[in-house]
Amino acid sequence: MxxxxxxxxxxxxxxxxxxxxxxxxxxxxxxxxxxxxxxxxxxxxxxxxxxxxxxxxxxxxxxxxxxxxxxxxxxxxxxxxxxxxxxxxxxxxxxxxxxxxxxxxxFSFPHRIGSKIRIIDGDNTVEGSIVDMTLFSLHIEVEKKKIVFYPNNLAVQKPIMEIMD
Missing domain, CATH: 1.10.287 (Helix Hairpins)
Known part of the structure; x- marks a missing residue:
């Protein structure tokens, strides 16, 4: 024992x-x-x-x-x-x-803070610059001082295009 x-x-x-x-x-x-x-x-x-x-x-x-x-x-x-x-x-x-x-x-997202992206989501397509990436959402500035909080689980599911200037 x-x-x-x-x-x-x-x-x-x-x-x-x-x-x-x-x-x-x-x-x-x-x-x-x-x-x-x-x-x-x-x-x-x-x-x-x-x-x-x-x-x-x-x-x-x-x-x-x-x-x-x-x-x-x-x-x-x-x-x-x-x-x-x-x-x-x-x-x-x-x-x-x-x-x-x-x-x-x-680990797999190729875009960074400052990247201009377009998330293709039918009528809810979002286009703008990434200003922050948190535990729950991407913060995307769509216009001056207007930020969209896009959920991470949807960002993984939707196609995302980087917009080159």
Missing amino acids: QEKLIIQSVLSVGLLIVYSIAKFLTRRYTEKFATSRKFKKGRAADTAKIINSTFLIVSLIILGFIWNITFEGLAIYFASFFTVAGIALFASWSILSNITASAVLF
């Missing part, structure tokens, strides 16, 4: 070390990526938080397996949690999709 406790403790410490290294490398890589693409530091920090949150959830699940946490006694709590989480996710699906789209745009 004592030997099993030592093994679990060593695995837990190892997992903590791996999680810390992954967190550090994620922040470093996103900052380096943001610098190379001339993005704002805030975008890099937001993207790193999204990725590190995923690492945390996976690490907690692995920790549960290391310590043989039985789910039989936790069934009522899990059922309650997933019911509330399901309702919350359904109510805020657009928020989650915008956050996910923000991470996708961070």
Whole structure:
């Protein structure tokens, strides 16, 4: 029994070390990526938080397996949690999709702040200059001092053209 406790403790410490290294490398890589693409530091920090949150959830699940946490006694709590989480996710699906789209745009979006773009969306086509890119939306200046907040999840789905002057 004592030997099993030592093994679990060593695995837990190892997992903590791996999680810390992954967190550090994620922040470093996103900052380096943001610098190379001339993005704002805030975008890099937001993207790193999204990725590190995923690492945390996976690490907690692995920790549960290391310590043989039985789910039989936790069934009522899990059922309650997933019911509330399901309702919350359904109510805020657009928020989650915008956050996910923000991470996708961070790594694959070829346009920068200052780029003139046209988002082709039928009757709702938007044309202007990107003034900011946040966790939830692109801020596009369509006229002097008139800004459209275009959701990230729609920006991922719609064709975007860069307008060359």
